[in-house]
Each structure stands twice: as C-alpha cells, then as structure tokens.
Amino acid sequence: MTVIKKLVTLLRGSAREIGESVVDSNATRIYEQEIIDAKHSIEKAKGDLTGVMAKEMQSAREIERLKKEITRYEGLAIEALNKTQEGLALDVAAKVGTIEQELEEQAKAHASYALQVSKLKELIKSAEARIREHEREIGIAKTTESVYRATQSISENIGSGGSRLANARESLERIRARHEDLADRMTASQALENELGHQALEKKLAAAGIGSDADRTGKVMERIRARQANPGGAASE
Template identity: 45%
Template sequence: MSIFKKIITAVRGGATEAGEAIVDANSTRIFEQEIRDSEKHITIAKRDLTEVMAKQMQAARELAQLQASIKEHEGYAMQALNQSNEALAIEVAEKIAELETTAAEQQQANESFLKSADRLKELIKKSERQLTEYKRQLTMVKTTESVQKATSAITDNFTASNSKLLNAKDSLERIKKKQAMFDDKLKAAEQLESETPEQTLKNKLQEAGIGEQQNSAQSVLDRLKNK
C-alpha cells in the first residue's frame, strides 16, 4: 500500500472514530429522535391503512352490486328462453359473461385489499408494541443517566470536601503545634527563672535545714510539743 493510500486510510479511520464519538456522546438524543421518527411512520402507516380499508370496502360494495346484477340478468336470460327467444337469451348471456369477468377482477382486487389491510394491521401492531418497549427503555436510560450524573456530582463534591477536610486537618495540626510551642516556651521560662543562682542557693540551704525554713504543719506540731 502506498503512503498516500495509508494516509487516506488513516484519515478515514480518524473520521470514523470521530463520528462514533459524536454518536456515543449523543446516543440518548439520537434514540429519542428515532422514536419520534418511528411514531411519525406509524401515523403515516395508519393513514395508508385507512385508505386501503376504504378501497377494500368500495371493492366489496362494487362486487356485491355486480353479483346482484349477474343474478338479475340470469333471470332475464331464463325468461327469454322460456319465451323461446334464443337471440335475446344469447344477448343477455353475453352481458352476464361481461359482468362475471368484471366481478372476477373485482373479487381479486377485494382480496388484495383485504390481504394488504391485514398485513398493515399486523405491522402496525408489531411496531406499536416495539415502540412502547423503546419508550420504556428510553425512560430507564434517562433515569440511569440522571442517577449517574447525580452520583458523579456527589463523588466530585465528596472528593472536593475530603480535600478541604484534609486542609482543615493540616491547619488544626499547625494551630496545635503553635499552641504547644507557646506552652513549652512558658514552661521553659519558668524553669529558667527557678534556676537562677540566688534561687538555687536558697533551695539548697532549705534542703540542708539552714537559714529561714518554711513553716509546715509538722514544724508547728513539733514546736507545740516542745512547749
């Protein structure tokens, strides 16, 4: 295959993919339009059926008239024969033959109209049943799409909310760390203050029992016993 043909094939392939993508993106809309088109065709078919049925009724009526005319002329022929008027009888017989030919043609037309009407009725019933099923499927498809869109929106919102929650958690941890750092600084300052040389010496003298001692319940009790 030449390079040019390969390019043409690639372009055609890309066009096919693009066309399929468009069809997939608008599949529900296309399906709904096809249902509307089918409804129009059924309406047209019903109109055609009405015309066929009307023609069949007309053919049946004309056939009945021909059959009545044949029967009537048969009576005329019998009367002519009874009168030994064979020439008149032959003339009437020719008329009967003509009427019978027309009646046979009308009978065929009547049967053809009946068959066409029955076939159209069956096709219309089948099409209407199928159309009803398609409408039900369309409702289900639309409902499914709505649920999927809602689910997608919920998922997107949850993802966004989860991200915001994670950000809030990070902010809270930063606040807690900052507050803990502040408390640690206070404790460190108190510790440094307690560790000054003067305070440290005072603490050591008190531990050794030298110098001014803090009053305690036990020291008060001992003093009272000595008295």
C-alpha cells in the same frame, strides 16, 4: 508518498474516533430521535392502510352491485325464454357471462386488498409494540443517565478539600466567626460602658451616697411613715 498515506490514514482514524465520540455522547438523543422517526413511519403506514381498506370496501360494494346485476339479467333471460325469445335470451346470457367475468376480477382484487389490509395491520401492531418497548428502554436509559450524573456531581462536590461543599463549609465557618466577633464586640462595648460610661459614674455616686438619688429610698420611706402616722393629713392636702 508513504508519509502522505499514513497522514491520510491518521486523519481518517481521528475522524472515526471523533464521530464515535459524538455518537456515544449523544446516544440517548439519537435513540430517542430514531423512535420518533419510527413513529412517523407507522403514521405513514396507517395512512397507506386506510387507502387499501377504502379500496377493499369499494371492491366489496362493486361485487354486490355485480351480483345484483347478474340476478337481474338472469331474471330477464328467464322472461325472454318464457316469451319464446330464444335469441334475446342468448344475448342476455352473454351479458351475464361478461358480468360474471368482471365479478371474478373484482373478487380477486377484493381478496388481494383484504390480504394487504391484514398484513399491514399485523405489521403496524408489531411495530407499535416494539416502539412501546423502546420507549420503556429509553425511559430506563434516561433515568440511569440522571443517576450517573447525580452520582458524578456528588463525587465532584464532596470528597476533596477544594470541592464546592468544602468551600461552602469554609464560607459558613467564616460567617460564624464574623457573628462571634460581632457578639464579642457588643459584649465588650457593654462592659466598657458599665465600667467607664455615664451610667458607671452614676452607680458609683449612688453607692457612695452622693447625688440626688443617693438617699431616695430613705426619703421615700420617711414620706410613707409620715402618712402612716397622720392618715388624714394626706386627704386634707
């Protein structure tokens, strides 16, 4: 039984550690969602506030209506007295008393609505100010996380011989070596062509005074001198 209890305790501890790890790794996302939830609550509070404000306006209109009723019935009571209708004036006075009682109830309700509106407005303003503060904090937290990730990426990519940056440099060196090898091959090919190819043989023949191009320069000079000696001969041809 003791072993089973220890195993259960171990499982509970592992579950707690896993849960804390998940929360820690997603802390920013959870924080952001909590801000979103708070915004929804504020929107709901604003809806409730509009409802209370509507009741406050309605009670204010009702108060004005009752005041007008009282004024009207008091005028009627005065008319009744002027016509020596004492009993009728008394009935009207009773009506005024009933309306005044209703007016008092409406005034209490209106005062209550006004107090609720004032409190809700203050709560909403305070909550919105806290949310703006939290939004600034989440912005700072996101920026900090981005800096940490960039720093970690730089640390992973430069430092060790087997890092990505080192591998990239090795690739660049291989490309350079391949280009140098290709350039050397082209140079060697040109040198071989100059030494053993058709052009090399022609150059050797020309240098030895052999072939059709051997004394081309001499022949051209002879033709130029002949034209110089006989200027009209070229024109007559």
